[in-house]
Each structure stands twice: as C-alpha cells, then as structure tokens.
Amino acid sequence: MNSKHKLSLPAWIFIGMIAGIAAGLCFLGSPEFTTIYIKPVGTIYINLLKFLVVPVVLFSITDGIISLKDLKRVGDVGLKTFIYYMFTTAMAVVIGLALATAFKGLFPPLEEAALGELSYEASEAPGIMDVIVGIFPDSFLKPMVEANMLPLIVTAILLGAGILSAGAKGQKIADIVNSMNEVIMQMMMMVIKITPIGVFCLMTNVVAVNGPKIVGTLALVIAVAYMGYIIHVCVVYGTSVKFLSGMSPAKFFKGMAPAMITAFTTTSSNATLPVNIECCNKLGAEPEISSFVLPLGATINMDGTAIYQAVATVFIASCYGVDLTLGQMGMVVLTATLASVGTAGVSGAGMIMLAMVLESVGLPVEGIAIIAGVDKIFDMGRTTLNITGDATCAVWISKLERQKGRGKAA
Numbered sequence: 001m002n003s004k005h006k007l008s009l010p011a012w013i014f015i016g017m018i019a020g021i022a023a024g025l026c027f028l029g030s031p032e033f034t035t036i037y038i039k040p041v042g043t044i045y046i047n048l049l050k051f052l053v054v055p056v057v058l059f060s061i062t063d064g065i066i067s068l069k070d071l072k073r074v075g076d077v078g079l080k081t082f083i084y085y086m087f088t089t090a091m092a093v094v095i096g097l098a099l100a101t102a103f104k105g106l107f108p109p110l111e112e113a114a115l116g117e118l119s120y121e122a123s124e125a126p127g128i129m130d131v132i133v134g135i136f137p138d139s140f141l142k143p144m145v146e147a148n149m150l151p152l153i154v155t156a157i158l159l160g161a162g163i164l165s166a167g168a169k170g171q172k173i174a175d176i177v178n179s180m181n182e183v184i185m186q187m188m189m190m191v192i193k194i195t196p197i198g199v200f201c202l203m204t205n206v207v208a209v210n211g212p213k214i215v216g217t218l219a220l221v222i223a224v225a226y227m228g229y230i231i232h233v234c235v236v237y238g239t240s241v242k243f244l245s246g247m248s249p250a251k252f253f254k255g256m257a258p259a260m261i262t263a264f265t266t267t268s269s270n271a272t273l274p275v276n277i278e279c280c281n282k283l284g285a286e287p288e289i290s291s292f293v294l295p296l297g298a299t300i301n302m303d304g305t306a307i308y309q310a311v312a313t314v315f316i317a318s319c320y321g322v323d324l325t326l327g328q329m330g331m332v333v334l335t336a337t338l339a340s341v342g343t344a345g346v347s348g349a350g351m352i353m354l355a356m357v358l359e360s361v362g363l364p365v366e367g368i369a370i371i372a373g374v375d376k377i378f379d380m381g382r383t384t385l386n387i388t389g390d391a392t393c394a395v396w397i398s399k400l401e402r403q404k405g406r407g408k409a410a
Helices: 011-024 031-068 069-105 112-116 127-136 142-146 149-165 168-194 193-211 215-246 249-266 267-280 287-300 305-321 327-342 350-358 365-372 374-407
Strands: none
Touching: 011 031, 011 193, 011 249, 011 327, 031 149, 031 168, 031 193, 031 267, 031 287, 069 112, 069 149, 069 215, 069 287, 069 305, 112 149, 127 149, 142 149, 149 168, 149 215, 168 350, 193 249, 215 249, 215 287, 215 305, 215 374, 249 267, 249 287, 249 374, 267 287, 267 374, 287 374, 305 327, 305 365, 327 350, 327 374
C-alpha cells in the first residue's frame, strides 16, 4: 500500500480509543474478564512508559541545558517558563471557581446521615515548606530510584549546569549525555508505536468496569469541570498559540492529538511525556526547549488539576451546605496554584492535593469521598489539559528563542 494512504499514528490511537469503548460496552456484564485478561496488556504499556520517564527526564533536561550553551540562557528560559505556568494555572483556578459558582445552585446539599457515612483516607498533603525542601535531593541516585520528579529535575539541572561550567573538560560528559539522550529517544519511539494497543486495552477495561453508571448523580459536576477544561483550552491555550506563538490553533491541536489521546487514556502527565516531546518537536518546538520545558511542566504545571480542585471544592462545600466567601475563594486560588507545583504527574495525584485545598478553607477532607468514585473521569480530562498547557509553553518559548537568535545574528 502506498505510504500516502497509510493511517497516521493519531488516527490509529483514536481508532484504538473508540474500539476500546465499544469493546468495554460489550463486556459490561463481565468486567472480571477485562480486568484479568485485557487490562494487564494496558498495564504493560503504562509500565513501559513509566520505565522511560526517569531516563527521558534526566537525559533530556540535562541535554537541553547543555544545548542552551549558556547558564544565563538557562535561567532566562526557566524564569519565563515558570511565570507562564503560574499564570495559566491561576487562570485555570479562576475559570473553575467561576463556573462552579455559577452552577452551585444545582449542587444539592446532602443529608447529614449520608455525609456521616462518608470516609476517605487521603494521603497526607505536604505543606508548602515540605514541598520546597523536598525539591532538593539528598542523594544523587534516590530521585531516580523513587522516580521522584521534582528532585530528579533539580538533579538534571545541576548536572547540566555542572557540565557547562566545566567547559572543555565537561565536553566528554556532554557527548555521552547527548548520545544517551538519542538512545532513549529511539527507545521512546518503539514504545510510542504500540500506543494504539495500550489505549484500546485501557479504555476497554475502564468502560467495562465502570459502565455508563460511573457518571450517575455526579454528571453535572463532571460536566462543569469539562466545561472549564474546554473553556481553558479554547480561550487560554487558543489565545496563547495564536498570539504568542503565531501558530494556527487548528494546526496545534491536530499536531497534539497523539499526546492528548495518550494523556486521556493513561491519566498520567509523566507517562505521556515521551509522546508530548515528540508531538512538540514535530510542531516546530526547538528540541532543547521541549526537552527542558516539558519535563518541568509535567511536574509543576497542572492547569487541569487546578480547575478540578476549584470545581470539586465548591461542589463539596455545597454538599455540606457551605457558601464559600470571597476571601475563601481567594485562598482556593492561591492554594490550588501552589498545590499544582507539588502535584505528582501520576494518575490520581490530584485528589491528594485536593485535601490541601479543602483544609485551607476549613472543609472536611472526608468530602473527597463524594467524588472519589468518578475521579477517573475527572482525571482523564485534567491530565489532557495539563500536558496541552505544557506544549503551548514549549512552542512559545521556542519562538522567543528563535527571535532572539535572529536578533543576535542581525
């Protein structure tokens, strides 16, 4: 068959998702079969993605910093990236709060008896200072063994900075890092090719186990959250891509389709990272920029999680018959923005940080149990939003760096 008529990877991934939904509906009566025989194949796919995360982050960030060739440039790119991420996250919280407040009249308070039966064991949400201290590793290998992203990123940044500072003596190590990065990228492409199979198996099990009733009485709050996701994508990301990056939003979202579908099914920013890097580079992002900006974003840029936290907080408050004051909403904006920095890029981590947000406004953490059953649906959308935001930053920073390069050349 002529290569021009072959289906692209995004098309195969989409077909895998649709086929998975159809297969899941066929197995509604026997979810045990999908859990035992189909889900493990999807788990193997996720395991392979997770296997790549540590080497991708370590070598891509280190190589990206070395490619920047100037520590001052590293600091400049890092500062712009951090400011962009914090701004879009704050915008996400505001959008989430505005929508949830507009619809909170439709969120019915629950009976006290029902509330009394709620129980949810949330992992302890770390304090702000604990997050800051935890960023800096006390061992070179520990962040890699534990796949702890924040200290791993710091390790990669320090390693890259050290190689640059060493000058000629660091060049041999720089060559090794560059070669290792290329090897890891080739391994990444091998795994990416089986994405349609992984997506099919994961989606089949999700639908078979939960079925249409997963939405249940929480359909409205899920709809509000997804409305926030869509508004953020269209308004914030669409504006950023159009006016900051000078790219057609249609071209951007078409190019991002493989990463977005992968994020939707794996619900993990970290697992989607290899696919996201590939998509951004094809869209014209500079490899050294995407290698630095995207791993950083997978850890600290959580716009989807921020919207989810805002909507979930207003919903849980309504269930308890509590009206949040303007001051409390301001606290939600601040806490959710800061909490997003500490949210791990793994499936379900948003619920842990939601505990921090609830505590900041005096709401019972047990209220998380109200939405715990459908967190998977929230997670699909918020992870997709998270990785898309990372990509918008990568293409914008790449454009700025190209403009700066042309200015110096002139």
